[in-house]
Amino acid sequence: MNFLSLVLVNLGRNKRRTILTLLSVTFALFLFCALGGVLDTLAESIKVGSETRLVTRNKISLVFPLPLAYRDRIAAVPGVKRVAVSNWFGGRDPSDPHNFYAQFGVDAANYMPAYASDVDIIEASAPQAEAPLPPDVDPKLAAFMEEQTACVVGETLFKRMKWHLGQTVKVDGTIYPGSWEFTIRAVYRAKNKAFGEENMLFHWKYLDQHGMGGRSMVGIYVLELSDPSRASDIAREVDAMFENSSAATRTETERAFQAGFVSMYGNVPFVLRVIGLAVVFAILLVAANTMAMAIRERTGEFGVLKTLGFTDGTIFRLVLTEAAVITLGGGALGALAAKLLIEGSHFNAMGFLPPMTVRWSTVGAGIAIAVLIGAVSGLIPAWQASRLRIVQALRPAE
Amino acid sequence: MAAIELRDVYKEYQRDSQRIPVLSGLTLSVAEGDYVALMGPSGSGKTTLLNLVGGIDQPSRGQVMVHGTDIAQLDGRALAQWRSRNIGFIFQLYNLIPVLNALQNVELPLLLHRMSGAERKKRAQTALELVGLSDRTGHFPRQLSGGQEQRVAIARALVSDPAVLLADEPTGDLDRKSAEEILQLLERLNREFKKTIVMVTHDPHAAERAHRTVQLDKGVLS
Numbered sequence: 001m002n003f004l005s006l007v008l009v010n011l012g013r014n015k016r017r018t019i020l021t022l023l024s025v026t027f028a029l030f031l032f033c034a035l036g037g038v039l040d041t042l043a044e045s046i047k048v049g050s051e052t053r054l055v056t057r058n059k060i061s062l063v064f065p066l067p068l069a070y071r072d073r074i075a076a077v078p079g080v081k082r083v084a085v086s087n088w089f090g091g092r093d094p095s096d097p098h099n100f101y102a103q104f105g106v107d108a109a110n111y112m113p114a115y116a117s118d119v120d121i122i123e124a125s126a127p128q129a130e131a132p133l134p135p136d137v138d139p140k141l142a143a144f145m146e147e148q149t150a151c152v153v154g155e156t157l158f159k160r161m162k163w164h165l166g167q168t169v170k171v172d173g174t175i176y177p178g179s180w181e182f183t184i185r186a187v188y189r190a191k192n193k194a195f196g197e198e199n200m201l202f203h204w205k206y207l208d209q210h211g212m213g214g215r216s217m218v219g220i221y222v223l224e225l226s227d228p229s230r231a232s233d234i235a236r237e238v239d240a241m242f243e244n245s246s247a248a249t250r251t252e253t254e255r256a257f258q259a260g261f262v263s264m265y266g267n268v269p270f271v272l273r274v275i276g277l278a279v280v281f282a283i284l285l286v287a288a289n290t291m292a293m294a295i296r297e298r299t300g301e302f303g304v305l306k307t308l309g310f311t312d313g314t315i316f317r318l319v320l321t322e323a324a325v326i327t328l329g330g331g332a333l334g335a336l337a338a339k340l341l342i343e344g345s346h347f348n349a350m351g352f353l354p355p356m357t358v359r360w361s362t363v364g365a366g367i368a369i370a371v372l373i374g375a376v377s378g379l380i381p382a383w384q385a386s387r388l389r390i391v392q393a394l395r396p397a398e
Numbered sequence: 399m400a401a402i403e404l405r406d407v408y409k410e411y412q413r414d415s416q417r418i419p420v421l422s423g424l425t426l427s428v429a430e431g432d433y434v435a436l437m438g439p440s441g442s443g444k445t446t447l448l449n450l451v452g453g454i455d456q457p458s459r460g461q462v463m464v465h466g467t468d469i470a471q472l473d474g475r476a477l478a479q480w481r482s483r484n485i486g487f488i489f490q491l492y493n494l495i496p497v498l499n500a501l502q503n504v505e506l507p508l509l510l511h512r513m514s515g516a517e518r519k520k521r522a523q524t525a526l527e528l529v530g531l532s533d534r535t536g537h538f539p540r541q542l543s544g545g546q547e548q549r550v551a552i553a554r555a556l557v558s559d560p561a562v563l564l565a566d567e568p569t570g571d572l573d574r575k576s577a578e579e580i581l582q583l584l585e586r587l588n589r590e591f592k593k594t595i596v597m598v599t600h601d602p603h604a605a606e607r608a609h610r611t612v613q614l615d616k617g618v619l620s
Contacts, residue, residue, distance in 0.1 A: 013497040309510050310510065
C-alpha cells in the first residue's frame with residue numbers, strides 16, 4: 001500500500017457516489033468543451049476565408065443580388081486573376097426538411113479553379129463525350145462540366161446520405177420555388193477542413209435559367225487575385241466602380257466576409273460561454289458537497305490517522321488528492337471525449353455548422369477547469385480535515 | 399530515567415464561559431518497562447491523562463516528559479512525527495479503517511516512515527503474526543470478531559516499534575474470553591518486548607494484570 005492506493009481505496013468506499021460525481025464532472029466538462037467546440041468551429045470557419053481572395057457583395061445586404069454584368073468589369077481590374085460567381089440556393093431535402101445542407105449555384109469554370117487548393121475531387125463520373133474544359137478546371141470534373149443539372153457534393157454529405165455517383169437528388173427550393181433535380185457527377189474532399197464537406201455545388205446557369213428567369217443576377221463574386229498585396233487597393237477600386245450604380249458593392253477579404261457571418265450569430269458565443277461556465281459552477285457545487293460529505297463521515301478516521309502520526313499537511317494532501325482524482329479524472333475524460341467523439345463523428349449540428357472542431361486549447365482549458373474544480377471543491381474540506389483536533393475528532397458522534 | 403514523567407500537570411477545558419478543571423496538579427512517574435493501570439470513575443481525567451502522554455492534547459500547565467522529551471515544546475508537525483515513532487495507541491473501539499484489510503490497517507503507520515513497500519508489508523505481517531492473526535491478513539474489519547479487531551489494532555500500535563503503548567479501555571468492548579486474550583497479549587508485550595504500557599480501565603480484573611494501579615479521582619491521584 002502507498003499514498004496513492006490509500007487515496008483510491010478511500011474513493012472506493014462509496015463507489016456509487018464516487019462514480020456519480022466523476023460522471024457529473026465528465027458530463028459537465030464534455031458539455032463545456034462541446035460548447036467551446038462551437039466557438040472553435042466558428043473561429044475556424046473564418047479561416048476558410050483566404051486573405052488572398054476577395055468577396056464582392058451588394059453593399060446594402062447580402063440578400064440583395066448583383067448583376068452578372070459586373071463580372072467582366074471586375075475581372076478587368078488590374079490584379080484580379082479570376083472572378084467566380086456564387087449564389088446561395090437555400091433548398092430543403094423534401095424527404096426530411098430537418099436534414100439541412102448548403103447548396104450553392106456557382107460558375108464552375110471559375111469557381112472550381114479558384115478553390116482548387118481547398119478541395120480534392122475524389123470520385124467523379126466519366127464524361128459522355130470528350131469536350132475541351134475551361135482552363136485550370138480539374139479534368140475529373142469533365143462529366144460535371146458538360147451537364148447543366150449536374151452537381152458536386154462533399155464527401156461527408158455523400159456518405160451520410162448514402163448517395164452514389166449518377167444519382168439524381170431532389171431539392172425543394174425555398175428562395176427559388178419548385179422541385180429541383182441535380183445529378184451527382186463528382187465528390188470532393190475538403191483539404192481545408194473549414195471549407196466543409198456538407199455542401200452541394202451546382203451550375204449557376206441552371207439556377208439563373210430555371211429559378212431567376214434569366215435575369216442574370218448573382219449572390220456574390222469571389223475574386224482570385226494575382227497580386228494579393230494589392231487586396232485593399234483592388235477592393236477600393238471595385239467598390240468605387242459601382243459606387244453610383246443601382247447596386248453599389250462592398251468588397252472585402254474572404255476572411256472578413258466569413259467573420260461577418262460569424263458576427264451574425266450576435267451574442268450566441270457569449271451565451272454559450274455563460275452556459276458552459278454555469279454548468280461548470282453547478283458541478284463545482286456538486287463536487288464540493290460530495291467532498292464535504294465524504295470528509296464529514298470520516299472525521300473519526302482522520303483523528304485516528306493523526307494519532308498514528310499523520311501530519312496536518314499529509315491529511316490536507318490526502319483529501320485534496322481525492323478531490324483531484326475525481327475531478328481531474330472526470331474532467332480529462334469529458335474533455336477528451338468531446339474532442340474524440342465530436343471530431344470523430346464529424347458532428348455538424350444538422351448542417352448548422354461545418355464539421356465541428358474542438359481545439360486542443362479548449363481541451364486544455366477544460367482540464368484546467370477540472371483541476372480548478374478539484375482544488376476549489378477539495379480545498380475547504382482538506383483544510384477542515386487537516387485542522388481537526390484529534391481529541392474532538394475521536395469523540396463519539398452525538 | 400523515567401519513561402513517562404508528568405510534573406504538576408493541570409488541564410482545563412473551556413465550555414462557553416465556564417472553565418472545567420480535569421487534571422489538577424498531577425505528578426506521576428512511570429518507569430521504563432512498567433505496566434500501569436489507570437483507574438477511576440468516569441470524568442476523573444483518565445483518558446485526558448492518556449491523551450497528554452500521547453501528545454494528542456496539550457496540558458494547560460505543567461510538564462509532560464516522555465523519554466526525556468518535553469512534548470509540549472514540539473510544534474504540530476514535530477509532535478506528529480514524534481508520535482509516529484514513540485507511541486502506540488490502542489482504543490476501546492479499535493478504530494480500524496473499515497475499507498482497509500488487516501494487513502493494510504497495520505501498514506498504515508509505516509506510510510510515514512521511509513521504507514520500501516516490500517519492507518512495509520513484511521513488518522506488517524510480522525506484527526500480525528505476533529498478535530496471532532497471520533491467517534487473517536486479507537480480512538476486513540467487518541469480517542473479524544471484536545477480539546480479532548482489537549488484536550489488529552494492537553499490531554498497528556506495535557508495527558512502528560514504539561517504546562510506549564497507551565491503551566484506552568482495550569477490553570471495554572469485548573467479552574470475557576476475548577478480553578482475557580487481549581490482556582495476555584499486553585502482558586506478553588510488556589514482559590517479552592519491554593514495552594511501557596499505560597492502560598486505562600474500569601475493570602479491576604484487567605487492572606490486576608498491570609504491575610501497579612494508579613487511582614484518579616477528580617483530576618488528582620488518590
